[in-house]
Amino acid sequence: MTTPQVEVLLIAVMVAACCSLPGVFLVLRGEAMATDAISHSILFGIVIAFLIVKDISSPFLLVGAALTGVLMVAIVEIITNTKLVREDASIGLVFPFLFSVGVILIAKKIGNVHIDTDAVLLGEIAFAPFDRLVIYGYDLGPKALYVLSGIFILNVLFITIFYKELKLSTFDPGLSTTLGFPSKVIHYCLMAIASLTAVGAFDAVGVVLVVALMIVPAAASYLLVEKLYLMIVVSLIIALVSSVSGFFIATQMDISIAGTISVTAGLCFVGIFFFAPRRGIIFLIAKKTRQKLDFAHLMLLVHISNHEKLQERYNENNVREIYKHLNWERIYTSTVIHMAINRGTVVDNKGVLSLSNKGKQHVIETIMK
Amino acid sequence: MLGEIFSDYTLRTVSIGSAVVGACGAVIGSFAVLRRQSLVGDALTHSALPGIVLAFIVTGSKDISVLLTGAFISAFIGAAFMRFIIKNTQIKEDTSLGIVLSVFFGLGIVLLTYVQKQPDATQAGLETFLFGQAATIMQRDVVFMSVVMLVILGVVFTFWKEFKLLVFDAEYGQSSGFNMRYMDILLTVLMVLAIVLGLQTVGVVLMSAMVVAPAASARQWTDKMGIMVLLSAVFGAFSAVIGAVVSSLYTKLPTGPVIVVVLSSVVFVSLVLSPRRGIFWQLVKYEKNKRALRLEATLAALRELSMQHEDKCHGHEECVLRVMKSEGAPLGKTLRLLSQKGWATEVTRGKWAITEEGLKEADKFLHLIKDNNQ
Incomplete structure (x- = not known):
């Protein structure tokens, strides 16, 4: 790997790490789509700030753009508070407008100076190493890396210092406000952190894929673990795995790095969605099947015990006839009978089924409950 | 300028096409906004992108009906996936929207960069689907769009009563013997259709505004569902035509953003000035x-x-x-x-x-x- 490639990889890793941290809280608070709205509206801030300071790498750009994200959240809240439109609609009204104004300004005023309309959507992570931090003639590496590291440290500090407040206001905003941690203030702090992160990631991955890195790892880890701090750690790991694997696949196949990272994140999610212990689809299906079999087993035992004492047992509890009385499929019935015999609850007595002591006990225990 | 629209052949085609797109999105959008599903449109449009590029890779054709069929299939898969996630996990609706939106869009971008690396230049123009370019609408596209619009309007008209029930009181509808699940799926299919129709004009990124904005404006002027849908269609068609014509007249001005700005002014006026409800x-x-x-x-x-x-x-x-x-x-x-x-x-x-x-x-x-x- 060449030096620029290593640098691109490092930037990709840092972007993923930065995004996954606030993402966890946004997913848990049901504000995932706010990331989409924020990442679109920061474009407006970036363009306006650029038109004012005329310098793409100015720190004002970073701050100005992050403020636009918070401004967007505030506007949405104002519109929602008029009760004229609901929250989802007001999000859907505000961010397309800010984004459109941004795109039009780029198309008419800025042209291809540094940001063009395609780069806005896709980001240009491959070009990020060209913008370097040079102090007194020493080349200290790509500037994006320093910005992202700064944002990462800020995110870590924010989450560790306000961990208790964040946790409380996420899971019980009412209690949080009563105890003196206004959930509204925490909400705005989180939004500010999210938009600063989005601005930092914007150059590398563009508008839409910020959403992928913020939400997808968090959602995947939500399926795996139940403790908040574990969820943060797991989501960080998933983000790192998808950014590294995405980078290598993309460079091998010469396709968009940012796009590939979001696809690998998506694949991670799908994998966990299917194979996660306890919450994965396959596990759920297996659990359902097992419960169904358990229930069928019990029904078989109940049926046998109901007819055991009488003459009719030769008819009702006959191995070959019993499926008719239970109204089951024939093959399914024989599966259940085999299972029962294996479990030692049923005894096959020359073609007539009867309960063993264990079986009797099982019936009494379950029905008496 | 009005005279120009009717005399100039290209402008006329572009305006009719955009009006159709605007009206369709707005009609279906009314249902989405009332059902608090305004952001579903956003996820669906983004998930249409891989379908467009895949359709091109498979068929090699840039015919609009082929590309939009691909878009329809992939957006529909996106919608199904969204439901599947919500139904089977504890993940909330907004998160599942975000997942589908970003991952499908990422896949679309990957495919787009893959196609662009191919040596022949036939793929040129696929990226106009991102922000839309109304100037690319041809007359046969308009015919295709109008047919789709008639289908959408026909279905809405036929199932008007059922859709109204679904929007306002789905449980009552279910207990009155209408299968609300089928109605929900049907409405989702219509939404995908309407959205896909607008991809060429408004683009993947901003089509969601075409769904939300006209309906949210129309809601301010009336409390009747029928009038709201009609008004919304008028707002949608009007803004789309203005936006398309303005962007066609200037070079390097993508259509989607212009339409969104026009729509946003309609929304602003409605929120402030509409009688009784307006802020003023x-x-x-x-x-x-x-x-x-x-x-x-x-x-x-x-x-x-x-x-x-x-x-x-x-x-x-x-x-x-x-x-x-x-x-x-x-x-x-x-x-x-x-x-x-x-x-x-x-x-x-x-x-x-x-x-x-x-x-x-x-x-x-x-x-x-x-x-x-x-």
Whole structure:
């Protein structure tokens, strides 16, 4: 790997790490789509700030753009508070407008100076190493890396210092406000952190894929673990795995790095969605099947015990006839009978089924409950 | 400019096409907005992108009906996946929207960069689907779009009653014997159709605004569903035509953003100026009520003072009234209004008394208040 490639990889890793941290809280608070709205509206801030300071790498750009994200959240809240439109609609009204104004300004005023309309959507992570931090003639590496590291440290500090407040206001905003941690203030702090992160990631991955890195790892880890701090750690790991694997696949196949990272994140999610212990689809299906079999087993035992004492047992509890009385499929019935015999609850007595002591006990225990 | 639209062949095609797109999105959008699913459109449009590029890779054709079929299939898969996640996990709706939106879009971008690396240049123009370019609409596209629009409008018209039930009281609908699950799926299919139709004009990124904005504006002007849908269609078609024509007249101006800006101004006007609901009229009403309350409070104070004096015409200092009313509102203005109405007079300079008529008036509303208390 060449030096620029290593640098691109490092930037990709840092972007993923930065995004996954606030993402966890946004997913848990049901504000995932706010990331989409924020990442679109920061474009407006970036363009306006650029038109004012005329310098793409100015720190004002970073701050100005992050403020636009918070401004967007505030506007949405104002519109929602008029009760004229609901929250989802007001999000859907505000961010397309800010984004459109941004795109039009780029198309008419800025042209291809540094940001063009395609780069806005896709980001240009491959070009990020060209913008370097040079102090007194020493080349200290790509500037994006320093910005992202700064944002990462800020995110870590924010989450560790306000961990208790964040946790409380996420899971019980009412209690949080009563105890003196206004959930509204925490909400705005989180939004500010999210938009600063989005601005930092914007150059590398563009508008839409910020959403992928913020939400997808968090959602995947939500399926795996139940403790908040574990969820943060797991989501960080998933983000790192998808950014590294995405980078290598993309460079091998010469396709968009940012796009590939979001696809690998998506694949991670799908994998966990299917194979996660306890919450994965396959596990759920297996659990359902097992419960169904358990229930069928019990029904078989109940049926046998109901007819055991009488003459009719030769008819009702006959191995070959019993499926008719239970109204089951024939093959399914024989599966259940085999299972029962294996479990030692049923005894096959020359073609007539009867309960063993264990079986009797099982019936009494379950029905008496 | 209007004359130009009808005489210029390209402009005419572009405007008719955009009007169709705008109307379709707006009609379906009315249902989405009322069902609080405004952001579903956003996720669906983004998930259409891989379908467009895949359709091109598989068929090698850039025919709009082929590409849009691909878009339809992939957006529909996106919608199905979204439901599947919500149904089977504890993940909330907004998160599942975000997952589908970003991952499908990422896949679309990957495929797009893959296609662009191919040596032949036939793929040129696929990226206009990102922001839309209305100028690329041809006459046969317009025919195709109109057919799809007729299908959408036909279905909405046929299932009008069922859709209305789904929007306002799905449980009641279900218990009245309509299968609301099928209606929900049907409405989702229509939404995907309407969205896919707009990809060429408005683009993947901003088509969601085409769904939300006209409906949100129309909602402000009426409380009737039928009128809302019609009005929304008019707003959508109007904004789309203006946006498309403006962007066609200037170079390097993508259509989607222009349409969104036009739509946003419609939304702004509707939110502020619509009668009864609009913010401006709400403020006017608020001020009016406040003034009426101030008048009544001052009149009541004057009445109470007059009860304490034998001489009805005894004047009272403004400062006394100020204390009794216990608010810093402009007392002088209120008193002048009262004297204009003939309910109070300035006996000597700065001293006020209630008139006979004012007493009657005060009794009237004080009596009313008493009635209400009982």
